[in-house]
Amino acid sequence: MSEPTQFRSESVTQMDKKLNKQKRSRRIFLQSGATLLLSVLVPKLSYAAQILAVRVWPAEEYTRVTLEGDVELNATQFIVKDPLRMVVDIEGLELNSTLKEIIAKIQSNDPYIKQVRVGQNRPNVVRLVFDLKEEINPQVFTLKPVGEYKYRLVFDLYPVNPVDPIAALIEKGQWLQDAPVATLGDESQQTMQPQPQLQAPQLQAPQAQAMPQPKLNPNPEQPLQTAPDLKNVPQLTRMITIALDPGHGGEDPGAIGRGGSREKDVVLSIAKRLKAKIETQPNMRVFLTRDADFFVPLNVRVEKARKVQADLFMSIHADAFIESSARGSSVFALSDKGASSTAARWLANKENSADLIGGVNIKNHDKQLASVLLDLSTTAQISDSLKLGSAILNEIGGINRLHKGSVEQAGFAVLKAPDIPSVLIETAFISNPEEEAKLTDENYQNQMADAILKGINRYFAKKPPLAKNRLT
Known part of the structure; x- marks a missing residue:
C-alpha cells in the first residue's frame, strides 16, 4: 500500500530541515576555521592609546x-x-x-x-x-x-641637590636669626631705653621672671626711669615661626564652586595675604608649604613644617558639601580618639584623599609615611592645638558665620606633626554661592587674614612659646 501524500510531505520537510541544519553547521565550522587561520597568519593590530x-x-x-x-x-x-x-x-x-x-x-x-x-x-x-x-x-x-x-x-x-628650606628663606632675606639671650648683670647698663609697642607678645625663656617695663617720662628734660636691679635674670626674645599650608594645588584643585572658583587658588591667595601681615610683626616669621600652584603630598607638608622648626602649623582650606546651603567657617584639630562628629570624620576622609587626586609615588610615599605620619602626636600637642583653634575661631566669628561654635576634631593626616600645635581652617564653603563670592573678594580675604593673625596673637598672649634649641 502506498504511503499517504500527507505523511510523505512531512517526511520531506523534516529531511530538508536536517539538511539545512547540517549546511549551516558546516558553514559556521568553515568560517571559524578561516578566522582561526587568519588570526595565526595575520598579526593582531594593537590599540593605540590616546x-x-x-x-x-x-x-x-x-x-x-x-x-x-x-x-x-x-x-x-x-x-x-x-x-x-x-x-x-x-x-x-x-x-x-x-x-x-x-x-x-x-x-x-x-x-x-x-x-x-x-x-x-x-x-x-x-x-x-x-x-x-x-x-x-x-x-x-x-x-x-x-x-x-x-x-x-x-x-x-x-x-639632585634639593635646597634646604631655611637656606632658601635666608637667601631671599625672609629669615632673621633668633635674638640672642641677654643676661643683665651690669648695673651700669640698667638704664632702659624706650621700646616700640609690639603687636605680638614679648617672649620669655622658661622660668624667667617677667622684666618690668619702665614708664616713659612725659617730660623730655628729665631722665628716663630706670629698671630695678635684675642681676642674673636671663631675658630672651626669639622669633616665632609660623608654617602656613595652603591646601591642595597643582593636579589637585580641591573643591570647585558653582562659579568656577577653585579651592587651591582661593586658599593660596588668603595664605599670601596672611603671610604679608605676619611679616609685619616684630617677632614673627612665616613659611609657606607651597607658594605657587603645585602639588605637595600631605606628609611632605608636615615634613616642611618640622624642617623649619615651626611653632605653629595652620592648613588653610575652603570647604564644600553636596548641599549648596551649607555655610560657615570652621576650625579643626587632630583627634586620637575618633572624630568629634560625623561631618568632621567625612571632611577628614575627604582631605586625606588629596594624595590620591594630586598623585604621589606610592613606593616613596609608603616609606615617608612610615617615618613621618606615625600617630606620635602627644596629648599636649592636641591640647595646644585646641587652644590655638579656639582663639582663631573666636576671631573668625567676627567676620563670618561659624559652621560650629567650637573646634572640631578628626584624624587629619596633615595635622600629625607630633611636636607642633596644628589646626586646619575651613575659611568658608566654596560650594555655597554666597560664600564663594566672599572667598574670591579681596576685602574678605584680608579680613580672614586679619582674624587669623589676631587669633595667633591671642594664643601666644596666653601661652608664650618656650625657648628651644634650634636644630642644626
Missing part, C-alpha cells in the same frame, strides 16, 4: 609633567649628559596634536626644563626629549583613574 591632556607644573622644589590618557601608559626613561637631557619612550602611542601641546607648555622660567622635543620614534612609540637646566632625579609613576582624571603618567623632576 593622549587626552598634557599638564606641566613648574616649581622651585620640582617640576611635574602629567600625560593623561584613555588607557594606562608604559614608559621608559634614561638620562643623557653633554648636553644634559632626559629621554622618555612611551609605548603603544601615536603622536597626536594634544601631545604636541607639551612643547608650548614649557615656560622659560621653569627651574629644570629648558625645552622639550617630541616625535614618533618608531611605530607605536613616541619619544620625548627634555633638555634640562641642571641635573635631576626623576620619579616616574602611573596613576589609576580617580575623580575627573583618567589614567595618568607622571614625571616628577627633582633636583
